[in-house]
Amino acid sequence: MKEITAVGQTVEEALQSALKQLKATEEQVEIDILDEGKKGLFGLFGQRPASIRVRRKADPIDEAKSYILSIAAHLGVHPDIHVEKQGKQVTFSLSGEKMALLIGKRGQTLNSLQQLTQLVINRHSNDFIHFKLDAGNYRKKREETLTALAKRMAKKAETTRKPVRLEPLPAAERKVIHAALAANRQVRTFSEGTEPNRYTVIAPRNK
Structure with missing residues (x-):
């Protein structure tokens, strides 16, 4: 139940009734009077109850989960x-079968899905x-691979x-890459180029 119409002798009474039915707090709902x-007259003649429509606010995390699950299902x-x-x-953190489909080549699908979901959640x-x-612990594995690459280069x-x-x-x-070589006094690192083709340069320090 995400939306209900409630009545009461006052708006406040109707609101409390709605919150009880929705099992929500006032901060979690939107209210239309x-x-x-x-x-x-004299509390008897012409009396009319208050009526409100109350609906739960969209939860950012639930919306993000639904979005990811819908994309994954496709x-x-x-x-x-x-x-x-x-x-x-x-x-x-996503887990299960076929995680490679959500990760893509060098994490490209995962990175795109992360950017799109960031927009949804906000x-x-x-x-x-x-x-x-993350999916299938890819981020940690990728960090280890990049750290090893940085040291070799x-x-x-x-x-x-x-x-x-x-x-x-x-x-x-x-x-x-920058963090992996931050303590290395023999080289320095910097980035060149423009997105999405910006790259890192590892250069020897002048002696």
Whole structure:
């Protein structure tokens, strides 16, 4: 039950009745007053009850889950979704069969789905929510792969004394490269190019 019409001797009485039926708080609903009611003469003649329409506000997380499940269903995937909330950070972790279809080549499908779901979840939220989407623990595996790549390319830059240019990566993945080499005093990292073809350069430090 997401919407009901309730009546009472007053608007407040009708509202309390609706909240009880919806099992919701006043902050979780939207209210339309259909009729403020009328007390009537001497409280008897011409009396008319107050009438309101009350509906639950859309829950950002529920809307985001529904969106992801609908997209996944079109791909023939039916994932389980684990939700983790930390302040204004919300993370969805997908698990189940055929996760590769949701991840795509080098995470491209997963990244696109994350961006689209971020729009959905914030369309239904008063406060901005930082949204992160993972599937089959891909993010951790990808971070490990990028960290290993960064170290190999740093060694190449040190040996050849020439800059090494990596392939274009999303901003979050370039950040992993920078973080992996932040403590390396033999090389420096920086990004060049424009999105979506912006890439990271690993260059030897001048001695």
